[in-house]
Amino acid sequence: MALRRVLVLPLLLCALLAGCAARPDGTAERDIRTAVADWSRVPPERLAGIPLEDWAYEVASVRRDGARAHVRAELRYRLAGYDAAPGGSARELELKLVREASGDGARWRVTADRPAPGALPQLWDQGPVSEVRGTHSLVLGGAGAPDLSAIAAEADRAVPAASAAWPRPWAGRVVVLVPGSLDRMAELLGRPAADYRGMGAVTSGRVGAAGPVPADRVVVNPEGWAQLGEEGRRVVLTHEVTHVATRAATTATTPLWLSEGFADWAAYRGTDTTPAQGAPALARAVRRGEVPAALPDTGAFAFGGDPDALARAYEGSWLACRLIADKWGDAALVDLYERAGREPLATALEETLGVDQAGLTSAWQEGLRRELG
Structure with a gap:
């Protein structure tokens, strides 16, 4: 019997003090969810004029602490004309039980809406x-x-x-x-x-x-x-x-040198930028006799490292894609990008350019010596 008294006492204190956070009863949870739904109907005033659609909070959990409640929810919304599907944002809402001015009972109202812990703002x-x-x-x-x-x-x-x-x-x-x-x-x-x-x-x-x-x-x-x-x-x-x-053609199998190089190729395409002007860091390395042994790997694009090495990775990727477009044609570069997102690079290179990675690397190195040396 002593054990029972020890277990029951905290429960009695919790009920008397209403200080233990717990799931609310069915009626209270419905009222809290209704308050969140009402909050969902009106996006923040600071977003007035922005073309929002499908703005809604999907409640994941509700926790009541006396006259206050905490809600975890997923915010869903679209920018009309721009988003093909709703985007998501994990949110944490606080609510307070507020008495009506008329004196007729009380209602739950949202008092805070912020990113959930660990979620991006x-x-x-x-x-x-x-x-x-x-x-x-x-x-x-x-x-x-x-x-x-x-x-x-x-x-x-x-x-x-x-x-x-x-x-x-x-x-x-x-x-x-x-x-x-x-x-x-x-x-x-x-x-x-x-x-x-x-x-x-x-x-x-x-x-x-x-x-x-x-x-x-x-x-x-x-x-x-x-x-x-x-x-x-x-x-x-x-x-x-x-x-x-x-983006739709880019997958986890797309080499970063191809993704970043293609984007730079598109950016410099139609400009008068020469390889020496667009790739100064790599040009300095080539003039020192430091021609890269291979196309940039994933690690070469890591943030927070040597900025000169990062610049060489981007510049070398651009010149690789520029070489492909010049030697095999723009359409071949686009085809390679598509194929590299759904099949091994070796297969994509053979099917689009008729070379293996060693052959492409050799042609790229030769181009670097010719244009930057």
Whole structure:
């Protein structure tokens, strides 16, 4: 009997003090879910004017603590005209039981809505959001973001350029996020700010997903963007938009040198940029007699390493794709990209170019010596 008294006492205290967080009873949980559904009907005021559709919170769990409740939910929404499917965002909501002014009972009301622990924030979590719509673009900016109209104009030039390089079906439009600072950008992407210092923009998105997925987001680094000239901004944004265009054909088997090199090839295509101008770090290495022994592997593109080595990886990838387009034709490069996303690279190379990887590497090395040496 002593054991029973020990077990029952905490339960009695919990009931008396209502201080033990627990699942609410059926009626309370229904009321809490109803309050979340009411909250879902009106997106945040800071998003007024943005073309949102299918805004809804899918409640995963409810925990009541007296007159307060905590809800874990998945926010689903689409940007109309841009997202093929709803995007997801794990959220944590707090609710409070508030008495009606009329005195007729009380209702649950949402008092806080934030990213769930471990989840990435949304742009609007950082403050008010502004928007500019271009012909092929939707640009969303946070507080302190640079001129959105100029970025929209650049995106509108980048989309046709990407389509010309990638003549395959894709949405032909792009969503660009412009946070107010490098630190804000890093928060959105969940990586240290140092990883993006010096970069003009990056693309967020999933590769190899089955079924329709939301549109990728091009995320601009306002500090890196400010350091670029007109030509640099055009190259950077066309590179990132090309990643959006090729996303459906990009899988975990696509070599990074092909993915990054193709995006740079699309960006430099039609410009007067010479190999020496577009690949200065690699040119210095080649002039020292340090011709790469192989095409860049996945590790060569890791963030946070030697910036000169990273530059050589990107530059070498561009020149590999440039070589393929010049020697075998633009259509062969596009075909190689598609095949490399669904079959081994050795097979893709043989079927599209008629060479093996050693043959391609040898031709690439010869081109580096000729054009950069």
